[in-house]
Amino acid sequence: DVKVTQSSRYLVKRTGEKVFLECVQDMDHENMFWYRQDPGLGLRLIYFSYDVKMKEKGDIPEGYSVSREKKERFSLILESASTNQTSMYLCASSLVGLADSYEQYFGPGTRLTVT
Amino acid sequence: TQLLEQSPQFLSIQEGENLTVYCNSSSVFSSLQWYRQEPGEGPVLLVTVVTGGEVKKLKRLTFQFGDARKDSSLHITAAQPGDTGLYLCAGARTYKYIFGTGTRLKVLA
Numbered sequence: 001d002v003k004v005t006q007s008s009r010y011l012v013k014r015t016g017e018k019v020f021l022e023c024v025q026d027m028d029h030e031n032m033f034w035y036r037q038d039p040g041l042g043l044r045l046i047y048f049s050y051d052v053k054m055k056e057k058g059d060i061p062e063g064y065s066v067s068r069e070k071k072e073r074f075s076l077i078l079e080s081a082s083t084n085q086t087s088m089y090l091c092a093s094s095l096v097g098l099a100d101s102y103e104q105y106f107g108p109g110t111r112l113t114v115t
Numbered sequence: 116t117q118l119l120e121q122s123p124q125f126l127s128i129q130e131g132e133n134l135t136v137y138c139n140s141s142s143v144f145s146s147l148q149w150y151r152q153e154p155g156e157g158p159v160l161l162v163t164v165v166t167g168g169e170v171k172k173l174k175r176l177t178f179q180f181g182d183a184r185k186d187s188s189l190h191i192t193a194a195q196p197g198d199t200g201l202y203l204c205a206g207a208r209t210y211k212y213i214f215g216t217g218t219r220l221k222v223l224a
Contacts, residue, residue, distance in 0.1 A: 004157070033211075040124065042203060043158070043214035050210070058211070090157050103148075104212070106157025 003027070004107035006091055012113045019078040021110050023091030030096035032074035033104065034058075034066060037088040049074055050096060081114045088112075118142050119206055119215035127221045128194055136189045136202055136218045144206030144213075147180055147187045152201040194222045 007022035025032065031050050035043040035058075045058030047066040055066050063085060067075045074093075078085055089110045094102040122137045138147070146165040150158035162171050164180035164187065171178045175198075177190040187204055199222050205212040 009155075031210075035214075040216055042119070042121075042216045043205075045211055045213075048211060056210075092157070103160045103163070104158075106159070108155065108157055 004091055004093055004105050006089075006107040006110050008110050009108065010111050010113075012115065013078075013081050014115055015082060017078075017081050017114075019081050019112065019114075021076040021078075021089055021091075021112070023074045023076070023093075023107055024072055025074075025091075025093040025105070026072065027093060027105065028071065029093035029105075030071070031094040031102070032068065033092040033094075034064075034074065034076045035090045035092065036060070036085075037090055037109070043090060046076065081112075083114050086112060086114045118213050119204055121202075121204060121215040121218045123218060124216065125219050125221075127223065130195055130222055130224050131193050132222075134191050134194060134220070136191075136220070138187045138189075138204035138215050140185050140206060142206070142208075143184050144208065145184070146207040147184075148205045148207075148212065149178055149187070149189055150203045150205065152203060153199075158201075158203055191220075194220075196222045196224050198222050 004025045033048040034046045037043050049055045049068045065077045091107040092104040094104045119140045148163045149161045152158040162178045167182045167184045169180045175192045179188050202218045204215040
């Protein structure tokens with residue numbers, strides 16, 4: 001059974017803190033993604049990675065960075081958390097290829113609250 | 116700019132009713148996916164449609180991709196409480212998907 005796990009289901013951080021969100025997949029997928037999900041806005045892509053140490057900016061990368069040192073692990077970093085980064089964060093993975101050739105598998109999400 | 120608009124945003128219906136959810140864009144997509152997300156979980160893929168005009172059926176769910184590949188619809192026949200969830204469409208753009216705004220469906224027993 002395919003699995004994408006995220007390090008925390010709920011997280012509360014203070015403004016200005018550095019925040020790490022971890023994602024691990026056990027499917028040997030090349031692609032990994034970080035999205036944030038907000039009501040009425042759907043899922044918006046923050047960053048994606050198509051190989052170890054490779055990354056591409058998504059639609060809303062400002063205030064975020066990522067790290068992919070191993071194939072199975074993709075980390076999202078909030079360098080200095082702000083209240084407008086309060087959101088649900090979803091990690092996903094997929095096989096490599098053009099978008100219309102793959103299925104994304106999602107983790108359960110991390111609900112981050114920044115106070 | 117939101118490229119994929121879904122309607123309605125919210126829908127509450129009685130068990131046994133039929134419903135249609137729409138996903139519209141001014142952009143052309145090479146394919147389109149529909150996901151369902153239940154509370155506390157990530158989205159799960161329901162279907163991928165690739166060809167303009169394509170219709171796919173998954174039990175009581177019927178998915179259609181518009182002829183011009185700019186829009187799609189999801190029709191549910193005889194809805195059941197188990198259909199409750201957030202439905203998301205996603206259009207393929209090169210190496211990534213653009214997600215729609217979502218339709219939150221609640222089916223009352």
